[in-house]
Amino acid sequence: MIAHRSWHWPAAIAVLFAVAALGIAFGTVRLGLREVIGGAAGTGDPLHVTIVQALRGPRVLLAALVGAGLAMSGASLQGVLRNGLAEPYLLGVSGGAAVGAVLAYAAGLSGYALLALAAFAGSVTAVGATVLAARAAGHGARGDPRTLLMAGVVVGAFANAAIMIALANAPGNTVRSALWWMMGSASDATWATGAALAATLAVAGGALVAGARDIDALALGDEAAAALGVDVDRAAPRIYLLASLVAAATVAAVGLVGFVGLIVPHLVRAAGIRRHRALLVAAAIVGATLVIAADTVARVALPPAELPLGAVTAILGVPFFLAQLRRFRA
């Protein structure tokens, strides 16, 4: 079993910043390091200043926040649900967001902020329904993790059905636009979106890190967690909701970006980090790096088209994950 080394942390942070710099440098107009610095400082060519400050800067920031949020959300849920297949959208986040976005389009709403709010509201509603249903079915407020997973799957199925019914009754392009919006893209990034997501992440992600000891204990099972001083019936639902809130905020910002929340926690565990406080922080760094890289690839792979971000994360991640599969133990 690998023990993590102290140089892993500065190395991971250095890679994050290097990938962020590359993300700003690469694109239709390729910038050199000096142009990136000049653009960031506002002293270079006005075109470069615009590219760095108005276009790629916010985009890289948003990608980083999305990656960090999804990875933290996935790591938390895998721990609390004691399941290596758990991922951020599990409890109905994705289905709920899609329903919210489709309903918003169907109601004639448009504009990034309104859609984001609708998707966020849809996610939160779906997660609330999942947690309440599991609670009603299970023993105690936590419910059985398996009941919760089942409730999440069923709420997701309900959301799919709702989308199909909307599909049948709405003009085709409305639904297509809504679903396209869900496919995941950071192309509409602004500093305001980044700030909104950063604020959510600071609060909900910070609360997850602060409660990481509870996740350590809950990952042993309910009785062991209770024996270690955790109020299971309060701690577990709190973590479900915080993790889903973080995921919902990322979906509202960029749509669905699969795979990151599932795989990054496994990568970090394979590097020898198992206590959740360190695991969440490390997952945030690695997740941010991964999504910045994926978004850069999404921009530059097939110009002038942009690839869906979620598809790129999976296309890049799956082969790597499969190659490393024997190192992961779930």
Place this chain on the structure above:
Amino acid sequence: MIEFRDAVVRYPGAPAAAVDGVSLLCPAAQVTAVVGPNGSGKSTLVRVLLGRQPLASGTLHIDGTDRRQLSQRALARMVAIVPQREEPAFPMTVREYVALGRLPHSGAWRAETPGDRDAVARALTRTGVDDLHSRPTDELSGGEWQRVRVARALAQDARALVLDEPTTFLDVGHEMSLFELAAALARSGMAVLLVSHQLNLVARFADTMVLLQHGRVAAAGAPDAVMSGRVLESVYEWPLVVIRDPASGAPAVVPLRRSPA
């Protein structure tokens, strides 16, 4: 140290109370054993201790304080409980696992202190699992894993230890060594509450036995008093005799075949 008084527990929808007026005292520096058939309420008492099940009536006091007045964390600092089942969702090293016993003492943002490291080292040594410290938890044998779990509980630095069926699936040697460990911990001053199926072993190691039947105390006292053929036969609903073990001198149950073999 741990005292149930007239404890009653009802599970919703169950016709009879799972625990029906149980009083028992687990004092410091003694091994107190709770025995009884399946479904007699042994594990329910552990669930009450853990706070996973409320008392319908009666009281539970820990060191003189009502359990309901204690936060879950405060309880975990006073009583270390090894539940029947416990398994990390993701494997970790034995050292990391035993260090989880420090959770009740740690702050949200605080790193491991020298005191934490001492407690973990002591727990590893006390349970004889020092040499396993870097082994992954999913590669341990059943006997090693049980000792490591006790080490996790000892790292909590509590004054009482509760072991719920600690020797299920263990062979004779590992079973004996775990009971020896429990007895040694009691000799060093801990209150040890042992929930077990192993009547004969319990009779050799416990200072006090509490025999449960259908949620009530059928007999309680020194092993010699509780290990009565007549009482045990009616509690376990099986013909048996109690002999005196020639090697240890302790009372031992020998269940009989129903018909001559």
